[in-house]
Amino acid sequence: MTANSLGKNAPPRFYQRFIGGVVQNHDWPRITTQLSGAQFQPRDAGLNFLIINAPIREWSQPNILPLGQSFVGAVSVMDGHRLHVLDLNAMRQRPIRDNPQAFTSWVLEKLTECLSSFRPDVIGIGGIITQYARIKRMTEQCKRIHPDIPIILGGGIATCMPEFMLRRLDIDIVVREEGELTISELLERIELAQPLDGIKGTLFKRYNGDGSFDIVDNGIRPQIGGRELGLDALPWPLRSRWPEEDVYKHNPIGHLNWQNKWKDGAATDAGSYSLAMLGSRGCPYAVNACDYCYTTYLGPKYRLRSPREVVNEMEALKSEYGVNYLHFLDDLLIANPKWAYELFDELKLRRRQTGFKIEWGGTCRTNIIAAEVLKARKSGAPSILERAYEVGMRQAGYGVETGSPTILKSIDKSGQTVDAIRVAIGETIRVFGYADCSFMIGSPGETRETVRETVELCKEIGLAPEVFFFTTAYPGTTFWQLALKKGLVAKAVTGKPGPADEDMIEEYCMRLGEQGDAVRTNFSDLPDEEIVELSWWAVKELGAQNVYRHPHTGDIEPERSPLVRGANDASL
Numbered sequence: 001m002t003a004n005s006l007g008k009n010a011p012p013r014f015y016q017r018f019i020g021g022v023v024q025n026h027d028w029p030r031i032t033t034q035l036s037g038a039q040f041q042p043r044d045a046g047l048n049f050l051i052i053n054a055p056i057r058e059w060s061q062p063n064i065l066p067l068g069q070s071f072v073g074a075v076s077v078m079d080g081h082r083l084h085v086l087d088l089n090a091m092r093q094r095p096i097r098d099n100p101q102a103f104t105s106w107v108l109e110k111l112t113e114c115l116s117s118f119r120p121d122v123i124g125i126g127g128i129i130t131q132y133a134r135i136k137r138m139t140e141q142c143k144r145i146h147p148d149i150p151i152i153l154g155g156g157i158a159t160c161m162p163e164f165m166l167r168r169l170d171i172d173i174v175v176r177e178e179g180e181l182t183i184s185e186l187l188e189r190i191e192l193a194q195p196l197d198g199i200k201g202t203l204f205k206r207y208n209g210d211g212s213f214d215i216v217d218n219g220i221r222p223q224i225g226g227r228e229l230g231l232d233a234l235p236w237p238l239r240s241r242w243p244e245e246d247v248y249k250h251n252p253i254g255h256l257n258w259q260n261k262w263k264d265g266a267a268t269d270a271g272s273y274s275l276a277m278l279g280s281r282g283c284p285y286a287v288n289a290c291d292y293c294y295t296t297y298l299g300p301k302y303r304l305r306s307p308r309e310v311v312n313e314m315e316a317l318k319s320e321y322g323v324n325y326l327h328f329l330d331d332l333l334i335a336n337p338k339w340a341y342e343l344f345d346e347l348k349l350r351r352r353q354t355g356f357k358i359e360w361g362g363t364c365r366t367n368i369i370a371a372e373v374l375k376a377r378k379s380g381a382p383s384i385l386e387r388a389y390e391v392g393m394r395q396a397g398y399g400v401e402t403g404s405p406t407i408l409k410s411i412d413k414s415g416q417t418v419d420a421i422r423v424a425i426g427e428t429i430r431v432f433g434y435a436d437c438s439f440m441i442g443s444p445g446e447t448r449e450t451v452r453e454t455v456e457l458c459k460e461i462g463l464a465p466e467v468f469f470f471t472t473a474y475p476g477t478t479f480w481q482l483a484l485k486k487g488l489v490a491k492a493v494t495g496k497p498g499p500a501d502e503d504m505i506e507e508y509c510m511r512l513g514e515q516g517d518a519v520r521t522n523f524s525d526l527p528d529e530e531i532v533e534l535s536w537w538a539v540k541e542l543g544a545q546n547v548y549r550h551p552h553t554g555d556i557e558p559e560r561s562p563l564v565r566g567a568n569d570a571s572l
Helices: 003-008 035-039 067-078 088-092 100-117 129-145 156-160 162-168 180-191 307-321 337-354 366-379 384-390 405-410 418-432 448-461 478-486 488-494 502-511 528-542
Strands: 048-053 082-087 122-126 151-154 173-175 202-207 213-217 274-277 325-328 359-364 393-401 436-441 467-470
Touching (some): 048 100, 067 122, 088 100, 100 129, 122 129, 129 151, 151 156, 156 162, 162 173, 162 202, 162 213, 173 180, 274 307, 307 337, 366 418, 384 418, 478 488, 488 502
Parallel strands (some): 325 359, 359 393, 436 467
Antiparallel strands (some): 173 202
16 A cells, blocks of 8 residues: 555544554645635534533633644544533633632633534543633533533643542543543544443543442553654644634743733734744653742653644744744744754745744743853854744743752752853843843742842842742652651641642642642742742842732732831841
8 A cells, every 4th residue: 555545545543543652644634724624514423512611711811722722623523523612711812800709700600601502422621720610610501401421531630649539539531641632532432332441541431330430540641752653643623613813822921921911911012922832842851840839731752743733834834824923832942952953944045935934932041041152252143043033943941940059959840040040041041131020039048138149149140030839749750759758738728737638739739820820739838928038039129020010910019118128127
């Protein structure tokens, strides 16, 4: 059988295209551009598949398409299912600043209306752990209306504590890590009314006759390979089924709203449009992850798409949606300098061939950028950031977290040093005019002196940070285990340190919001009140972007004199 005939005769289900995470043929059709979706028509036996996007960051304009859901949605359409999307985050259309009870009622009302007008055969919902409370209420409502319809939970919230989620939420199945292949096989089994045993990447409830259930863990699915091995063969996000055109592109992200992000994320220029995309999956530091960071929700291996594939999508997005800027949501975009230079070359080539150019931004890491900058200085060549600027890069985001050598070591910020921060951030400011940097306060070993070290380093290199967060323990991280050990999860719930049972853990998850709206797991020996004061001092001293809210309550911080005990003298 020839490659061309294989390309015309793709397996009936998307997951069957892969063996061990490696695609078996690159010619098989897939969804990429909006027009490409027309070749995939629903089958009579296909399922009615409802995907629900729960509200997130409700203090801000809705500005980011749920990429994970839209990848899964594309696969379901390619497999012949009938996809319906309820995007409650986009439907709110504006920030929610008051009367949260009324908003909750609105969410449940819209959910009920959807479940009445579109009777699904299966429901998919997911997100991140900070959406736990919202997802819990929504899945309860789904089960009240349609108790026999299976509910699938996906995303980081599912992967971080899969068995916990099955015990505590009204869901039936968890899909963990990457979901494209798993959802394809799972929907096939549901369509054919076959047992769910053996579907790698899932856990599910096996119900007993008395109403109880056992949890079945089918194990981890092999990761999808990088570049031409796998990621290049995935469909692009099925943006047309979400309100990308009507809502998301109008609410800027990245470089376009850097100065407005922590107010409400509203656009400052009505003629500027942005969208989000991905160039990679995972983090190269996932195996030895920073203690505070949950990087393994997409698996332990860092993988990249081919630069040509990335630029193809970039060019299509500009053509289809008229965007001025694209923001990469990768955990770490510029992690492999060789790949980055290939991307720059591809962008330059495309400009010569078609005239395509666009502004873009993404995440970097100081030790990687610093090494490339120093190498360029020795050779007299343009730096990696100068080369990136030449092809449209306008924002580099860094999770610097601290300027203290002591805290860098305590949070296991592998490879990052104060010297690397100086070089990388200094070059970023020189080339881009600013650096998009976030910091944390309240890590193990934090003192007034370590906070001062952070502030002084920022002053030295002329950095006005984006935001100061409070160090917060999230499930799936090293800090989560440390917080449980130190009794900080219980303290966040009850006010007193101690052991945390599952009820306490759930209450902690119910209360989770942004990292900066409350001190939840203060790992230092300083009182929580002093951590708050120190954070405000740092914000005001450096002119950080979250001066308007800390960061998301909607309140402007009242002036204090002094902002922190000793902040105006040498005693800090």
